Amino acid sequence: xxxxxxxxxxxxxxxxxxxxxxxxxxxxxxxxxxxxxxxxxxxxxxxxxxxxxxxxxxxxxxxxxxxxxxxxxxxxxxxxxxxxxxxxxxxxxxxxxxxxxxxxxxxxxxxxxxxxxxxxxxxxxxxxxxxxxxxxxxxxxxxxxxxxxxxxxxxxxxxxxxxxxxxxxxxxxxxxxxxxxxxxxxxxxxxxxxxxxxxxxxxxxxxxxxxxxxxxxxxxxxxxxxxxxxxxxxxxxxxxxxxxxxxxxxxxxxxxxxxxxxxxxxxxxxxxxxxxxxxxxxxxxxxxxxxxxxxxxxxxxxxxxxxx
Numbered sequence: 556x557x558x559x560x561x562x563x564x565x566x567x568x569x570x571x572x573x574x575x576x577x578x579x580x581x582x583x584x585x586x587x588x589x590x591x592x593x594x595x596x597x598x599x600x601x602x603x604x605x606x607x608x609x610x611x612x613x614x615x616x617x618x619x620x621x622x623x624x625x626x627x628x629x630x631x632x633x634x635x636x637x638x639x640x641x642x643x644x645x646x647x648x649x650x651x652x653x654x655x656x657x658x659x660x661x662x663x664x665x666x667x668x669x670x671x672x673x674x675x676x677x678x679x680x681x682x683x684x685x686x687x688x689x690x691x692x693x694x695x696x697x698x699x700x701x702x703x704x705x706x707x708x709x710x711x712x713x714x715x716x717x718x719x720x721x722x723x724x725x726x727x728x729x730x731x732x733x734x735x736x737x738x739x740x741x742x743x744x745x746x747x748x749x750x751x752x753x754x755x756x757x758x759x760x761x762x763x764x765x766x767x768x769x770x771x772x773x774x775x776x777x778x779x780x781x782x783x784x785x786x787x788x789x790x791x792x793x794x795x796x797x798x799x800x801x802x803x804x805x806x807x808x809x810x811x812x813x814x815x816x817x818x819x820x821x822x823x824x825x826x827x828x829x830x831x832x833x834x835x836x837x838x839x840x841x842x843x844x845x846x847x848x849x850x851x852x853x854x855x856x857x858x859x860x861x862x863x
Contacts, residue, residue: 560742560749567749576760578732583706584750592751598664599808602672604641609806614643616781620853621647623776624697624726625654627855632694635659635718637683638701642669645676657693659683683711688718697726700782700851703752712768719858725770728853731777733757735843736786736850743793745786745800746850758852770856777844779851784836786850788829801825 560567565588570581584592603610621644628634632654636645639658648654656676660666666680679686684707696719705711719725730746731737732755737744746752756764762772785803793799802825804810814822843849 560747565750569755575764576757577708577764578755580749580753583753588750593661593663596804596807596809597751598640598668600664601808602641602668603808605806606808606810613781614647617644617647620644620699621651623855624695624724625652627724627773628654628694631655633657633692634695634697635688635693637696637698637715638704639669639676639678640665642672642674642676642678644697644699646672646674649675657688659686683714690717691720693719693723695724695726699726699728700730702727702729703748703754705754708754712765716768716770716858721858721860723858724773725856725858726853727856728779728851729761730755731758731848731850731852733759733848734850735848736783736790740790740794743790743799744850745789745793745803746782758847758854762854765854765856769861770858773855773857775847775855776853777847777849777851778840779849779853780837780840783840783843783850784833785829787836787839788832791832792825792828796821796825802829 560569568581569578571578598604605613625632625648630653634645634648634654634656636642636656636658639645639660642658642660645656645658648656657679658669658676659679659681660669661682662680666678669678670680696715702708715725730748730752736746737755758775765772789800789803792802798821801821805822840849
């Protein structure tokens with residue numbers, strides 16, 4: 556057991572697989588339990604997950620990711636975004652580049668939002684294993700903070716290897732279980748996000764698993780001012796506050812409207828803490844990246860078929 560995590564309703568362990576060195580949530584939640592944690596409260600409401608000023612910054616970082624993603628694919632290339640959420644990343648590409656774009660999202664509120672906001676990409680609703688894209692279809696496949704949610708990761712990697720063209724690129728970002736944040740905060744770590752996050756890898760082990768499946772590392776990116784500094788802020792608050800992820804939930808579009816005076820006082824202190832510590836945690840993220848100990852990591856793999 557790596558460590559134990561509990562909330563008011565359930566208890567889980569993080570266990571290490573002796574075969575692939577993955578860290579997995581045990582027990583795996585049932586379909587009913589997963590449906591409950593992926594409810595409207597998770598996705599926010601309306602056209603965006605976060606309130607306006609937060610969504611503005613998320614959109615700016617989305618642009619940075621897009622420019623990094625398209626660096627090595629043809630101008631008229633084919634792109635698949637697995638777990639496309641609202642489709643905002645694909646819509647960003649649609650406005651600026653001449654790609655053939657597809658996205659997958661599981662049935663639910665995010666898929667409804669993606670359909671409503673779709674500006675010209677092909678939206679598929681369901682699970683990767685159930686959708687027929689043909690063979691060797693895509694120049695670029697992206698999975699931004701999706702892999703840790705997968706129920707059947709081994710099968711999904713095999714499926715991706717059948718979809719991606721030879722010399723195509725796969726971009727995956729995920730939490731880093733080998734990070735200093737994970738080690739420091741354990742069950743209070745913001746990016747643990749149980750029971751939605753089911754699987755974690757140390758970077759060394761994940762790269763080995765991917766290479767066995769024909770994916771060879773081109774680059775890895777540890778600095779993320781979109782993810783990592785807030786991870787420190789919210790994880791720190793989770794240690795001292797009874798209400799877990801209270802600040803994060805406040806920043807979403809479906810935040811509750813009936814806050815008490817005590818809630819507002821707590822939020823004021825948490826916002827003050829965030830404002831004071833943000834510059835420090837931005838610097839910490841840069842420092843950690845030199846040691847590959849940041850809270851999240853983004854990999855770019857090049858696929859090379861073993862038959863070629």
